Amino acid sequence: xxxxxxxxxxxxxxxxxxxxxxxxxxxxxxxxxxxxxxxxxxxxxxxxxxxxxxxxxxxxxxxxxxxxxxxxxxxxxxxxxxxxxxxxxxxxxxxxxxxxxxxxxxxxxxxxxxxxxxxxxxxxxxxxxxxxxxxxxxxxxxxxxxxxxxxxxxxxxxxxxxxxxxxxxxxxxxxxxxxxxxxxxxxxxxxxxxxxxxxxxxxxxxxxxxxxxxxxxxxxxxxxxxxxxxxxxxxxxxxxxxxxxxxxxxxxxxxxxxxxxxxxxxxxxxxxxxxxxxxxxxxxxxxxxxxxxxxxxxxxxxxxxxxxxxxxxxxxxxxxxxxxxxxxxxxxxxxxxxxxxxxxxxxxxxxxxxxxxxxxx
Numbered sequence: 001x002x003x004x005x006x007x008x009x010x011x012x013x014x015x016x017x018x019x020x021x022x023x024x025x026x027x028x029x030x031x032x033x034x035x036x037x038x039x040x041x042x043x044x045x046x047x048x049x050x051x052x053x054x055x056x057x058x059x060x061x062x063x064x065x066x067x068x069x070x071x072x073x074x075x076x077x078x079x080x081x082x083x084x085x086x087x088x089x090x091x092x093x094x095x096x097x098x099x100x101x102x103x104x105x106x107x108x109x110x111x112x113x114x115x116x117x118x119x120x121x122x123x124x125x126x127x128x129x130x131x132x133x134x135x136x137x138x139x140x141x142x143x144x145x146x147x148x149x150x151x152x153x154x155x156x157x158x159x160x161x162x163x164x165x166x167x168x169x170x171x172x173x174x175x176x177x178x179x180x181x182x183x184x185x186x187x188x189x190x191x192x193x194x195x196x197x198x199x200x201x202x203x204x205x206x207x208x209x210x211x212x213x214x215x216x217x218x219x220x221x222x223x224x225x226x227x228x229x230x231x232x233x234x235x236x237x238x239x240x241x242x243x244x245x246x247x248x249x250x251x252x253x254x255x256x257x258x259x260x261x262x263x264x265x266x267x268x269x270x271x272x273x274x275x276x277x278x279x280x281x282x283x284x285x286x287x288x289x290x291x292x293x294x295x296x297x298x299x300x301x302x303x304x305x306x307x308x309x310x311x312x313x314x315x316x317x318x319x320x321x322x323x324x325x326x327x328x329x330x331x332x333x334x335x336x337x338x339x340x341x342x343x344x345x346x347x348x349x350x351x352x353x354x355x356x357x358x359x360x361x
Contacts, residue, residue, distance in 0.1 A: 023175070023212045023358035030144040031316040038142040042132050043071045045149035054130040055097075057081065057119055064119065080120035085135050086162045087111065090118040092135035093151045093164025094142075097125045107131050110151070111164045133164075140165075143315065146173075146208045147360075156304040156315050172198040173208045173360050177215065180355040185229055185261075186222070188285035190356065193218060196290055203270050204297045211293075212358050213319050214300065218292040219356040220349035221262050221326065229261035229285075238283055261285070262292040270294060299325040303333070310336040323349060 033044045039056065046054060046067070053074070056065045059081045066075040085091040087109060095107030098115055105125065107118045118133060132149075135141065140163060141154045150166035152158070159165070177194040179186050193215045201211050226234035237257070258265050260282025271277055271294045277287045300318060303325055307313040310333055313321050320340040324332050327345070332338040340346045 021360060023360055024216075024353070026147070026360070027209070027213065030147075034141075034143040034316050035314075038132075038134050041142045041144050042149060043067075044144060047071055049147065050130070050149075052130060054132065055125070057131060057133040059083070059092075059134065059136050064121065064123070077121065077123075079123075082117070082119075083136070085137050085140055087114070087116065087164040088162075090116045090133070091164060092133045092140050094149065094166065095131040095133065095164075097127060097129040097131055099127060100125070109164045110166055145169075156307045156313070156318070158304070168205065169207050170201050170205060171208065172201045172211070175212065176359040176361055178357045178359075179219070180357075181228070183228075185285050186219075189222070189261075189289045190219065192286040192289035193293060199274075200290065200293060200297075203274055204294060206297055206300075210297075210300070214293050214296050215358065216353045216356055217296050217319055217322055217349065218262070218289060220352040221292065221296075221323065223348045223352040224323075224345040225263045226261045229283075234261065234263075259283075260288040260291070262288055262295075264288075264291055264295055266295070267291050268294045268298055296322060296326060306330070306333050309334050310338060312336075312338075320346065 030044075033040055042054070042056065046052070046069075051069060053069060054067050056067065057063075057079070058065070062078055062081055064077055064079045065073060068074045082089045082091075087093065090107070094110040095116075095118060096110075098106045098108045100106065100123070103120050103122060104117050105119050105121065105123060106115050108115050118131060132142065139154050140151065142149060142151050144150070145152075145166075146169050148169075152165045153160060175194060175197060177190050179190045181187070197211055197215075200206075201208070206214070222228045237259075257279075259279045262282075264279070264282055267277060267279060267282075268291070271291050275287075275290060277291055281287045282291060299322055303313065303318060303322060306325075310321070313333070321333065321338055323340070323343070323346050324330065324338050329338075
């Protein structure tokens with residue numbers, strides 16, 4: 001077996017620091033990188049946010065590669081590894097090197113700080129060195145999420161306890177949200193999305209990138225639903241809800257009516273409990289914004305659960321397919337007939353999002 005000596009000086013001063021900038025630019029760039037594979041995501045992370053050397057373990061090829069701070073290959077050698085992606089087998093994921101005993105090398109798992117034997121070989125490593133064990137199966141992958149490197153399920157995020165998946169990160173990054181429009185309604189709507197971010201992330205248990213993506217959607221959906229609250233049909237519904245109920249065959253019971261500028265049918269329980277918002281109050285932009293984001297978050301969870309039915313639905317394309325569930329068209333997801341690029345209403349959402357801006361600070 002080849003001998004390889006790793007000499008690593010770990011500098012993590014700004015390794016996990018947030019970068020500031022336009023969310024949409026970052027969102028599109030990280031989605032593009034994520035679609036390029038594990039090594040692309042690892043290298044991107046280290047080129048943008050981490051200042052250190054690192055090791056990549058390839059179980060299929062039984063190799064260890066030492067990368068420098070500029071992502072250059074410094075050394076490569078053959079090693080012996082444990083088969084399998086499960087955590088208990090020293091499987092795929094993110095580790096921090098914790099030391100060696102004889103020729104066995106150990107790493108601390110990102111998931112729970114548990115220590116596992118990762119590989120066997122004659123290596124010299126400094127404690128604290130990042131080690132990335134690539135998955136043997138296509139069921140898992142590395143990706144950029146919340147401006148850091150994570151490891152999880154390949155298609156969409158899932159909780160799979162047997163694997164070294166990155167834990168949920170509900171830390172809210174400060175965001176400044178703005179809109180190109182000058183009317184009071186949209187500005188109030190966007191202001192609520194900004195001001196309630198931290199609270200909603202905690203209540204809904206969603207991450208920073210998810211919140212921003214859902215905020216974009218919550219704003220964008222104003223366009224196809226009611227033309228930002230200005231369509232005559234919407235105004236008629238608001239002023240004469242009983243008429244709408246009668247026409248739908250529900251008699252004088254207006255509880256089933258869609259309400260507000262984003263046409264919400266059901267207010268999530270968590271919003272009712274913590275914000276005490278009633279359907280009759282959804283005409284207010286602040287209430288509509290909060291409720292719409294929470295409702296979209298519920299649909300996002302369902303969409304992830306249905307993703308296996310449609311191969312084009314991945315973590316990087318969720319926003320494109322979210323409106324199918326929001327609009328009650330679940331069968332198009334189940335039958336894999338959903339084609340957002342051909343859907344006029346979804347294209348209107350995309351156009352609206354271009355007028356909505358999130359700056360991470």
